[in-house]
Amino acid sequence: MAQQRSSHGRWKITMLAIALLASLGVTIAVISFVVHSDRPYPTEDPTATLRRLNRHTRAAHDALGIPNTQLSTTTHGQGVSVDPTCPRPGFLNGLRDSPDLEEHVVRIGESWMLANVKPGEAWSAAQRMRDTLKKSGWRVTFSAEGLNFFLTMQPPGANDSVSVSPYPGDRLEISAHSQCARYPDATPTGLSGEPELPRPTPPTQEH
Known part of the structure; x- marks a missing residue:
């Protein structure tokens, strides 16, 4: 009987220890989330960001291994995009249904559409790209x-x-996107207030 009470006591202690560890893990996760959500955005020149993204799309295009690629004649969605919908840092702001946006912070993107790539060929090329770039x-x-x-x-x-x-x-x-970053005060902007960026060279052109 005493042995049963001892075993039951050890079981209760073990369960209590597991509960405390789980609670500690949740607390650490919450603290980490709060700390990261309050971090300010890095400052980065949008033109330099675009040049970096262009190198990425070129590397991806070359790794696809599709000979004699051409761009689609449909230009919608191709080229540069500037996304100003970066939420203002802060834990409470992140909990809102429509978080306040941070001014002078954008996410840069570059997209290209290749033409005449059959579905089966596209999937094979994507696998080839994956394996090549992983190396x-x-x-x-x-x-x-x-x-x-x-x-x-x-x-x-x-x-x-x-x-x-x-x-x-x-x-x-093929598309590439940066994380949200603050652009310097001297950055040229258009009528929309967003950074003005040059059109990058398509990956289908020689480089």
Whole structure:
């Protein structure tokens, strides 16, 4: 009987220890989230960011290994994008349904649409790109396989993302996006107040 009470006591102590460890883990996770959500955005020249993204899309294009690629004649969505919807840092702001946005902070993107790439060829090319870039230190951050695939990779030494995905009409999109960053005060801006950026060279052109 005494042995049963002793075993029961040890079980209660073990369960209490597990509960305390779980509670501690949650507390640490919450503190880490609060600290990270309050960090200010880094400052970065948008033109330099765009040049870096252009190197990424060129590397992805070359790794696809598709000969004689051409851009789609549909220009919508191709080229440079500037996304100003970066939330203001702060834990409470992040909890809002519509967080306040941080001024002078943007996310830069570059997208290109390749033409005449059949679905089967596109998926094979994406796998080839994945395997080739992984050898150079890139890592896969998201992968949905098959003919309607979506592959996202992160280049080494950068927080940028590079994606490839098929589109109707035998098209294949290559896109690269930066994280949100504050642009310097001297950055030229257009009527919208967003940074003015040059059109980058398409990856289909010689470099």
